[in-house]
Amino acid sequence: MDELPIGRRVAYWRSRRKLSQQVFADRLGKSKSWVDKVERGVRRLDKFSVLHEIADILQIDVQLLLGKDPERRSDALTCIDQVEVQEIRAALERYDAMTAYFDAAPQPPPLVDLGKAVNHAWLTYQYSRYGELTRSLPKLLRDAQAADAGSAGDEVRLAANLLGQVYQIASSVLRKIGECELAWLAADRATAVAQRADDPLLAGIATTRVGNALLAMGRARPALELNVNIAHRIDTSRGDPAALSVHGQLLLQGAMAAARLGDSATVDDLLIGAEEVAGQVGGDENHYWTSFGPTNVELHRAAAAVELGDGGRAVETHQRLAEPLFNALLPERRAHHLLDLSRAYAQIGDVGTAGEMLLRGDRLAPAEIRCRPLAHEVMADVLRRTRGTPHCHLAELAEQMGVGV
Incomplete structure (x- = not known):
């Protein structure tokens, strides 16, 4: 090298x-x-x-x-270090709205410019560029907080909506890299701000971030109850694709929490419900940045099977996927699935293919494999169970991840 x-x-x-x-x-x-x-x-x-x-x-x-x-190192360009975690923490600990109650709010950026920055941040996340995102998050958080604190009149709801989205982005990427408590804090902030934005769908999708953070902290039962409770409160009677997507995504996250509890009956019920909703949406869409649709339902079906310890079922689900539809999904979704698939192959004893899935995921979205603690655990398991010398490419990836061969 x-x-x-x-x-x-x-x-x-x-x-x-x-x-x-x-x-x-x-x-x-x-x-x-x-x-x-x-x-x-x-x-x-x-x-x-x-x-x-x-x-x-x-x-x-x-x-x-x-x-x-x-x-070439995972802790350089693609990941985050503790200095940057502390910068995000400091940004999350700001209370511009409370300060503005007593004094003039900080000079906020134009909402048009902030909206463009938020959209870019979402795409950065969905393309799994976590290092780039985490380094831009502190400023984006400060800008969105200032805009929310300094808004007035017709701009109040829009500013709150944008801040709520930034909190969701922060929660999502922090959970990916293992900062679960900060992820919960950001998600909790997102739900509160969404209510001020008077946007039920924003509040609904923010709930999935709370549920994900709770699940990452080992709180599967409240994650399940929260997701299902809010799913039933989303109004889907008008057939609005955005409302259906948020409702369906809540059901999917509920299914993942049920899988963590080992409740296969609830998993099946929730997946069937999500599948029906996806059929109403039609194709795989990205309303409220959910990537919700029939293909994403199947990805969650496979992931839930892995959580239940049924790797064979997860592999069968993957083999039924229509390849063009899978390839049309955003990189984060596909690489996340390949990580789940690696776990599935490891569960059925095929560690060679499990390693291949890690390599495929790394080629597609390196940060999804190199930055996630779960991926490090899977890599360590694959190496430990590999007979003889690991394939050179797998050994090189393990070295770059900092996982001992």
Whole structure:
């Protein structure tokens, strides 16, 4: 594996920490010219004391400065580190609306621009670019909070709607990377803001984020009850595709919670209900960013089977999928399914194919495989049960994930 010059590694992490060359130089007690020469490779970094000081300022292990190309590492471009988690936490802990009650609200961005940024963030999530998303989230959270706090008149509901969406995006990506308590906090905020936005469907889909966070924290029973309760409160009588999608997605998340409880009868009931709703929607749509439709129902059927320990049923469900419809889904959905399928093959003892599913998922959406703690567990299981030497590509992916071979 090619080595990245140490100066470029310094530049990469300085940029990731949002430090200008001047600020970085000031903290080091060096000149900006010195930093520039180091980053361009004109000046060598050959003193360990300086390397350790740089690592301390950048809040990384010194081995990252001495090691491999960070672009090939899961904890570099595609994932998140604890410094960035703390930035998101700080943004979630802001109370601009309460501050604005006493003082003038922060200057909010135009709602048109904020709306474009929110749409871009949703697409970034659904294309599984989690590293890019988590690094942009703190600013997006602050902007949306400021817009919500500073809105008036006809803009109040729109600003609340946008903030509610940002909280949902934050909850979804935080859950993916294992920050479950923060995911719950963001989801809880999303439900409250959705009510102020006077949007029942936004509140309904925000409920699925709460349920997902609860499930990730091992609270399957309240996750099941919440999803099913709110599903029955969504008005689908007019046949509105958006309402049907939200209703159906609540049923699917309820099915996943029931599967975690081992309640196969409830799983089947909820999946049948979701399948009927998907038939009314027609094709696989993305109303309220749900990706809901007949194909997504089948993906959840397979995932629920895996949770119930029935890997064979999950594989059979996958084999019935229409390949063109599956390939038309967004990368996050497909890679998530391939991770579930890897677990399914491992359950039936086919660890070779389980490894192939991980590789397919990584080629499609690297962050879905490299960033998720669940994927790390599956990779460790596959390696442990592989007889002989793992395939070179699987071994390389394991190394990049930080999973021992």
